[in-house]
Amino acid sequence: MTAIQSVVVVGLGYIGLPTAAILATHGLDVTGVDVNSNTVEAVNRGAVPFVEPDLEVHVAGAVQQGRLQATTLTPSADAFIVAVPTPFGDHHEADLSYIRAAAESIAPVLKGGELIVLESTSPPGATRMMSDLILRLRPDLTLEPNRAESIYVAHCPERVLPGRVMIELVTNDRIIGGLNGESSQRAKELYSRFCKGAIHLTDSLTAEMAKLVENSYRDVNIAFANELSMISDDLNIDVWRLIELANHHPRVNILQPGPGVGGHCIAVDPWFIVAAAPERANLIRAARQVNDSKPAYVTKRVMDKAQRFLEPRIAVLGLAFKPDIDDLRESPAREIVNDLALKLPTASIFAVEPHVQKLPPELEALPNVSLRDLHSAVDDADIVVLLVDHTQNKDFARNLLNEKIVIDTKGVWR
Ligand SMILES: NC(=O)c1ccc[n+]([C@@H]2O[C@H](COP(=O)([O-])OP(=O)(O)OC[C@H]3O[C@@H](n4cnc5c(N)ncnc54)[C@H](O)[C@@H]3O)[C@@H](O)[C@H]2O)c1
Known part of the structure; x- marks a missing residue:
């Protein structure tokens, strides 16, 4: 399996944009995707549409080096990170519509071999739901590992503290829960590019619960x-x-x-x-x-x-x-x-x-x-x-x- 070179980050908010920037400054070719064209336009100027210390330096540097760009349309890549909102609805149940929309934008561009990581904080079962949706849209792909048409799916919850995101992205330990062992390994490979903390592997359900707990x-x-x-x-x-x-x-x-x-x-x-x-x-x-x-x-x-x-x-x-x-x-x-x-x-x-x-x-x-x-x-x-x-x-x-x-x-x- 070839090393991950290109990453698409879906959702350029408080979590997605710092993640995109840190991946780009660690040598990956990153495309940020957002439905908000103002955000896309700001990122392409090297600007940050919200306050987070040190983020603008990273974004501006990555954009200038040609490692980071933003768009409203999801392109193909070796890996996808989904960092869209997961608010709750009227009865406090999770609103998964943003994850579904992100999955629907990713499914058509998959070729086989890609890693898809859900970073959004998610209720138990959301990673499986995202994967099921992608496979329903793309019945030619499979979760069975090591085939040309395999995709790899994992959950990697984010626990950075706003105000210290650029530091904690690097220093915090991470939990990665793959839908199978190969997915966990592949996600670990990606996060190891910038994460200096320990990376703990588990299954997706436990990873989802860990963040909630x-x-x-x-x-x-x-x-x-x-x-x-x-x-x-x-x-x-x-x-x-x-x-x-x-x-x-x-x-x-x-x-x-x-x-x-x-x-x-x-x-x-x-x-x-x-x-x-x-x-x-x-x-x-x-x-x-x-x-x-x-x-x-x-x-x-x-x-x-x-x-x-x-x-x-x-x-x-x-x-x-x-x-x-x-x-x-x-x-x-x-x-x-x-x-x-x-x-x-x-x-x-x-x-x-x-x-x-x-x-x-x-x-x-x-x-x-x-x-x-x-x-x-x-x-x-x-x-x-x-x-x-x-x-x-x-x-x-x-x-x-x-x-x-x-x-x-x-x-x-x-
Ligand atoms: N902000 C935090 O401190 C923090 C910490 C840990 C976990 N999280 C989790 O991370 C996830 C993202 O949170 P956030 O704070 O970055 O949210 P945010 O609202 O700042 O950013 C989300 C971005 O996603 C975009 N978006 C929405 N639907 C999209 C789609 N279909 N395709 C592309 N872009 C889309 C929005 O326009 C927005 O720019 C949530 O699940 C949140 O719970 C956030």
Whole structure:
């Protein structure tokens, strides 16, 4: 079998574009495919349509060297990496339509011998589903290895941390689960080109579950901290001090509470397990419910404080789902700002998010929400609510808050 030389990455978002860039800077010929022509156009200019440290340098360098290009039409290649969204639907079940669309775009260009890796976070069985779909569309191909018409299919979940993607892509361990041993081996060969971490081989079902379990583990532990924070408020004790003290136990390591859990991973992936095992996944479901209830709890706390003002002015610091990034997806902060604006129509809400130029559409549409810079927002506010521990919020001079009512959901100004 010849070594993989050309790779197509389907989906040029937060995961696909860094992966495409890192493969290209490690000597592979990479084509990025995206349905969004603005993204394609940006990548071909060497630009990155979102914020991720060091990514632009990689993309610009790879494009300049002729190793990376982008297009809306899937070309043929030795390997395909699918990194399209996997959101959940109305009943928290995984929406696999993007994976299906990606598979449908790949199937016609296959010649036999290709590796197809699903990187999207997927419910158990999605890799098999993708493979079945491709084989239905291309009955001339087979999963039986080592034949001219063989294809190789694997799942390789991604666990990079936004903000550190270009480092963690290289340093993190990877899990690869092939539909057969040959698929795992072939995928390992590809990822070894840039991954310095250990590569662990397993089957596709276990690989799919591993990613979901990692995020569910985080979600359950954060839910514990969030539940503690609400109990502590009722008991009138400082949850941060409580956790600090409890963590002196040599085998206790409680996480920090916050305004809720956001992003498209921890807030989403546990539901895929709940959907796969609704009778069994009681703890996982309860954790989701605790974390999902936290934004409404924070909103209520702010509203209680706002009662004393006829026209409260509220500075809300942070809209992203975690510090120092521009990703607002599934962000509890965004939900809190939206709720506050709707429930307090006489209030002025000053949203402070240094990583975006404009408000997301649902906030933009609200007459009492504006995007402000940190100092002017705090200056003009009666109430300051810290929702995201962005560096600029952590560094904010505490003495400027002296006259304000402060609600600090991240405990950074203690
Ligand atoms: N962002 C993260 O930190 C992260 C971490 C681990 C895993 N994941 C998983 O990786 C997957 C991708 O996430 P993301 O954050 O990169 O999403 P994203 O929304 O940033 O990017 C997805 C891209 O795919 C494109 N796309 C959609 N359908 C397509 C199709 N049929 N063909 C070509 N392009 C298509 C979109 O236009 C978009 O540019 C998801 O399953 C996500 O859960 C994300």
